Amino acid sequence: EAGVVQSPRYKIIEKKQPVAFWCNPISGHNTLYWYRQNLGQGPELLIRYENEEAVDDSQLPKDRFSAERLKGVDSTLKIQPAELGDSAVYLCASSPRGSETQYFGPGTRLLVL
């Protein structure tokens, strides 16, 4: 069974530029999560989707971050404009219905210069 797929794996941009990350969850997993992990810290939740509905986006900085999960499968996380403090690893995870176990992708490492 294929795991969670994320792209790109690495991204370097200049501040004020836009950037987008893509995630394909494990097939059949209806719950999808985006996390941000800063250096030396554990991952922190940004947004949770149940199918195509964002059920928890309370930690998403909505002035510059946006996300979508069209058709309840793939998801895209966007930052516009990026700031220096956005440099981090952005992780996508998914879980099947009724399960509390989340499976993570390899992450996208973002560096904002």
Add this chain to the structure above:
Amino acid sequence: DQQVKQNSPSLSVQEGRISILNCDYTNSMFDYFLWYKKYPAEGPTFLISISSIKDKNEDGRFTVFLNKSAKHLSLHIVPSQPGDSAVYFCAASAYSGGGADGLTFGKGTHLIIQP
């Protein structure tokens, strides 16, 4: 305010011995606890979990113990192997009916297995 705490940033253990990683939590609403293992440049890999209705769960060399009254859990690895060298994250969640909430992670413990 950190709801999940891993107070040991690093731990060094000799190969073949037992590794014990500790985790404390403060939120009494947490009802499910997980341990993830992370290698550099990879995402966290699920290792083992435990529900709040249990006090022990075992999977091969890995055992997780939960002490609800103390709000403490620990991961035991016996025997420790060189491939166990990684950062271990403790995580907790609360199931809110409509699905599992996002996980709350500790800062991780870097386990080093010495030959």
